[in-house]
Amino acid sequence: MLPASRIMYVECKSGGLEGPACIARVAFSKSGRSVYFRGRLLQRLGGQGFKANFVDPDTRVEYWVSGPKRNGRDRLYASGTVAIDEDVLEEYWLTIRGNPECSGQGTYRC
Template identity: 50%
Template sequence: MAERIMYIQLKTGYNTDRGPAWISRVRFSKSWRTAYFRGLALRQVSGLFDANFVDPETGDEYWLSGPKRDRTDGRYSSEQPSVDADVIEEYEAFLAGAPLPDRENG
């Protein structure tokens, strides 16, 4: 399974870019259509207003994307995501200019 450090934000129940957000390690299925995050199996969907993954069990919508070096992950909010302890070193190195693991070529 592919694994990436990602920006994840819960969209359901919150105004635009006001939901809780995390920088965390996410595992992806071989097809990249299922993302595994904190015990959730999120399915990729298209056509939603502000989300690209859905929890099929609850219907909660999430936005997943690669983190941005300039820390503008929340497009309309300056609130910063919480960073999981197991990715802090890699994320801080990324912010300082290093590539993310498994993203050396883009």
């Protein structure tokens, strides 16, 4: 059986409070303590991170992973461009944002 997957907002925190962000499909481990994102294993920090909730155990780079907001205001701090992975583009704009006219748009600003 394949792990459960879901479209999520993922922001890399390697540069501090804000970093590169994307909307991507992640797969959850059976326990829910880990996610698989673009071939990386991210482990839950369990409240130990500063504005991050997952960490790459190999690189120690921290990430913020959360469900995408319908209004597109996903970033914790500041504003910036959010990339949308091509494989989730249509589903994101149709089912999450409810904005089918943007279904070909691969980025947005928040």
